[in-house]
Amino acid sequence: MTRIAALLLLLGIALPALAAPFGIDQLMATMANNKRSTASFSEKKYLAIMDQPVESSGELLFIPPSRLEKRTLKPKPETLVLDGDVLNVERRGKKHVLQLASYPEIAGMIESIRATLAGDRKTLEQVYHLTLSGGGSGWVLLLVPREAKVAGIVTRIRMEGVRDEVRRMEILLADGDRSVMTIRQGAAP
Amino acid sequence: MMRHGLRHNRLAIALWLIFLSVSVWIVSRASFTADLSAFLPRTPTQEQQLLVEQLKSGIASRLILIGIDGGDPAARARASLAMAARLRADARFLHIANGESLGLERDRQILLENRYLLSPMVTAERFTPEGLRAGIEDSIEQLSTSSGLFSKALLPRDPTGEFMQLIEGMAGGKSQPQMADGVWVSRDGRRALLLARTRAEGADTDAQEQAVAAIRTAFQATASPAMQLSMTGPGPFSVSARATIKDEVARLSGISTLIIIGLLGLVYRSFPALLLGLLPVLSGALAGVAAVSLGFGTIHGVTLGFGTALIGEAVDYSIYLLTQSERSGDVANDAAGRQRWLAEYWPTIRIGVLASVFGFASLLFSGFPGLAQLGLYAIAGLVTAALTTRFVLPHLLPANLRIRDLEPIGRRLYFAVARAGRLRTPVLILFVAACAVLVVQRDQMWNQELSALSPVSKSDQALDMAMRSDLGAPDVRYLVVVTAAGREAALTGSERVGTALRQLAAQGVIDSFESPAFYLPSQTSQRQRQASLPPDAELRRRFQVAIADLPLRAERFEAFFADVARSRGRAPLTRPDIEGASLAEGVDALLVQADAHWTALLPLRAAAGSRQVIDAAKMRAALAETGLAGVYFVDLKAESDNLYESYLREAILLSLAGLLAILALLYAVTRSPSRVLRIATPLAMAVAVVIAGLVLSGQQLTILHLVGMLLVVAVGSNYALFFDQGEVAGDIQPRTLASLALATSTTVAGFGILGFSSVPVLNAIGVTVAPGAILALIFSAILAQRR
Numbered sequence: 001m002t003r004i005a006a007l008l009l010l011l012g013i014a015l016p017a018l019a020a021p022f023g024i025d026q027l028m029a030t031m032a033n034n035k036r037s038t039a040s041f042s043e044k045k046y047l048a049i050m051d052q053p054v055e056s057s058g059e060l061l062f063i064p065p066s067r068l069e070k071r072t073l074k075p076k077p078e079t080l081v082l083d084g085d086v087l088n089v090e091r092r093g094k095k096h097v098l099q100l101a102s103y104p105e106i107a108g109m110i111e112s113i114r115a116t117l118a119g120d121r122k123t124l125e126q127v128y129h130l131t132l133s134g135g136g137s138g139w140v141l142l143l144v145p146r147e148a149k150v151a152g153i154v155t156r157i158r159m160e161g162v163r164d165e166v167r168r169m170e171i172l173l174a175d176g177d178r179s180v181m182t183i184r185q186g187a188a189p
Numbered sequence: 190m191m192r193h194g195l196r197h198n199r200l201a202i203a204l205w206l207i208f209l210s211v212s213v214w215i216v217s218r219a220s221f222t223a224d225l226s227a228f229l230p231r232t233p234t235q236e237q238q239l240l241v242e243q244l245k246s247g248i249a250s251r252l253i254l255i256g257i258d259g260g261d262p263a264a265r266a267r268a269s270l271a272m273a274a275r276l277r278a279d280a281r282f283l284h285i286a287n288g289e290s291l292g293l294e295r296d297r298q299i300l301l302e303n304r305y306l307l308s309p310m311v312t313a314e315r316f317t318p319e320g321l322r323a324g325i326e327d328s329i330e331q332l333s334t335s336s337g338l339f340s341k342a343l344l345p346r347d348p349t350g351e352f353m354q355l356i357e358g359m360a361g362g363k364s365q366p367q368m369a370d371g372v373w374v375s376r377d378g379r380r381a382l383l384l385a386r387t388r389a390e391g392a393d394t395d396a397q398e399q400a401v402a403a404i405r406t407a408f409q410a411t412a413s414p415a416m417q418l419s420m421t422g423p424g425p426f427s428v429s430a431r432a433t434i435k436d437e438v439a440r441l442s443g444i445s446t447l448i449i450i451g452l453l454g455l456v457y458r459s460f461p462a463l464l465l466g467l468l469p470v471l472s473g474a475l476a477g478v479a480a481v482s483l484g485f486g487t488i489h490g491v492t493l494g495f496g497t498a499l500i501g502e503a504v505d506y507s508i509y510l511l512t513q514s515e516r517s518g519d520v521a522n523d524a525a526g527r528q529r530w531l532a533e534y535w536p537t538i539r540i541g542v543l544a545s546v547f548g549f550a551s552l553l554f555s556g557f558p559g560l561a562q563l564g565l566y567a568i569a570g571l572v573t574a575a576l577t578t579r580f581v582l583p584h585l586l587p588a589n590l591r592i593r594d595l596e597p598i599g600r601r602l603y604f605a606v607a608r609a610g611r612l613r614t615p616v617l618i619l620f621v622a623a624c625a626v627l628v629v630q631r632d633q634m635w636n637q638e639l640s641a642l643s644p645v646s647k648s649d650q651a652l653d654m655a656m657r658s659d660l661g662a663p664d665v666r667y668l669v670v671v672t673a674a675g676r677e678a679a680l681t682g683s684e685r686v687g688t689a690l691r692q693l694a695a696q697g698v699i700d701s702f703e704s705p706a707f708y709l710p711s712q713t714s715q716r717q718r719q720a721s722l723p724p725d726a727e728l729r730r731r732f733q734v735a736i737a738d739l740p741l742r743a744e745r746f747e748a749f750f751a752d753v754a755r756s757r758g759r760a761p762l763t764r765p766d767i768e769g770a771s772l773a774e775g776v777d778a779l780l781v782q783a784d785a786h787w788t789a790l791l792p793l794r795a796a797a798g799s800r801q802v803i804d805a806a807k808m809r810a811a812l813a814e815t816g817l818a819g820v821y822f823v824d825l826k827a828e829s830d831n832l833y834e835s836y837l838r839e840a841i842l843l844s845l846a847g848l849l850a851i852l853a854l855l856y857a858v859t860r861s862p863s864r865v866l867r868i869a870t871p872l873a874m875a876v877a878v879v880i881a882g883l884v885l886s887g888q889q890l891t892i893l894h895l896v897g898m899l900l901v902v903a904v905g906s907n908y909a910l911f912f913d914q915g916e917v918a919g920d921i922q923p924r925t926l927a928s929l930a931l932a933t934s935t936t937v938a939g940f941g942i943l944g945f946s947s948v949p950v951l952n953a954i955g956v957t958v959a960p961g962a963i964l965a966l967i968f969s970a971i972l973a974q975r976r
Contacts, residue, residue: 045341049345055333056334089336
């Protein structure tokens, strides 16, 4: 009995040394190795006011460490460029420049994607509590807002991925509405 | 006989003293200014009046552009925030902008609650089933965008997206300055930028000075020593111009007075003579200031600066009196000498004074107040100086006054002059060459812009341009101005003009425009919009039809029905309702009350690719079509250049008139065309050579150079007259020659000092008159006929 316990204890100590379980640090390190990456996305918004989900699709471009572009192509063209703490929005032929710092709620949501892609644990943890499950070949990262201000809008963000790729992102809003974005690496088809 | 003369003396001195006391009293109550007023027309046309109003009190006149350089970006941002916070608490400023988003919450609330009264999209068509459907479909598409997760919150309340329309319409077309660390910065990021709008109008230099000082204090209290502050805009510019003019007038008049006193002291070698010789000048200066104060209400700094130069001219009369009278050392003979001087020389001086007065008198008729002031100052000053010399000074001279006899100096000069005739040919060649230069350069030698007279330095103008373009601050060159009897009428007018302007924007004549009605629509429009909102039951019915095959359910839109119902019963929004919101700032900047009327300003932006130029003819035609009275298209730059051009044209005419008057005077006195010609020729040559010299040195001529030319003739004719008189009398006296040399020296010192002024108006007069006066004397000597 004690021998088994001792063995388990031994295993418990030895196992991490053998196979290094997939932790947040490891995921972040993997993500941080990412170079410039492009992906196509399709997004479905499930809104209480609408009887059907609202769909959109387009391209994502991430240039480490801080530039993220989201180009929506359908149904309405729109370009969103986040560079540093400035957000440029181009819509209906009009350009808007927003300071991220002036919009903490939006900033929180946008930062979740960018910081994950950049493998920036420090920034992520400033805004969210992180929980990771799964392993390198299939992981789920759960982000729960720390601040009440952000939590008043977003209940949680769930990211699913494989190795250094984010494949799916689900944002659950405080009012029960949610948005699901599926991401495919490489340029849009 | 003797007693009778004595009574005369006492009377003259008493009158003089009374005159002086009255002048001192007037001067002590006079007010001085250094603002734009000297450059603005006295009797403006309607368009010029608008220009004047804009320059004095318009939106652009109240803007102060502030830059913070040095230190690191984060520290500059902190300084900008702290400075702005201090200045916002200062009642002297209407508005401080530095990129912070303040008051957005209140704006948001007002816009949201009043959207159906404020949005120009609200029409009867918008609330038909088709209109509603189009609006709702638009909003659904909006949900698909990145902001969809946020805009969906408003959907039940605002399914047609009126709120977003309003926000976008207001932000439309305005380019936002670059931001860093939460504040505005220049494009290269090295300068933090702020924009202040003062409560006081731009023309109120005292208030602007306070505003500038408040900004400086706020900067010093918040910035680190590594940072530098810069300020541009009409306010800071007029403040620094006034300081410059004040400083220069004091310094330059001090220097020229010292030089003249030095010269006279050196020549007279007698302290009492020096003091007495200055009496006519001081009387003249006092009289000049008093006359301008009476005639114009305020005295411009430029006039005082010009007065400096006139000291050198006014002192001439006493020089003639003191140095030309023959002297024997015998008291009785000296008095007799003075009597003889009065008989022999006074008539010549009198003509000289009259010639100067005729020259300056033409300036009196100028529509350019700056020139008219100069004219009045000069006339009053010169006449007083001459009269004091003639009627007061001789009685004040002590019987035993001893001054150095100029006879020996005069003889040496006479020797030089006698041989000067040999230089005739070179002078003629010089004159012909000067004429050739003027003919060749005639098209490009005049500066056609009012800014040529601006006392703002080139580097300050460049800084202003740079900060303006970084800030996207309105340069406000083009405006539509709507004048009306009341606020409401001005707003209605703005809205009707706005309709025409939207068409012009669609045609590409303009890019966009701003209007006070964007921020506060007229009551009429608001009521019209209310009237286009259907009653509740009808709205519900139409809404049901509109969303028939859309994935929406009507029961989720109760908030919308409630808002529409509330808007139908709401009183239209008025100015007090928006107090404290940035909407109020928008209205207040563009809708101003002046005297009994209201003026709405609609600044225009030129279409891209039009090189920032708007077709004035198309604008005026489109505005005429609206059939509205009191609506004007104003191109401020063209207007100010036109104004300057009209000044220039007028000044040319007046100068010619002045010239003719002087020639007519000379003819009336001499009754001999050939003598007039002999007097005038050296003057014409002096003017031609000086102007050619200025043109060759790269100076562009302004209206003030023209005035300078007139002055060369007016001043130079005094000297030419003595040579002419000398010729008539046989030959010019050595002593006369010496007095002329001294008189010219003082004149040249007075005007020459102005040539060192950085104030363009004074500089132009200085560099023209000083060399002109010397040349007039030299040419008169060279060309004088000898028997």
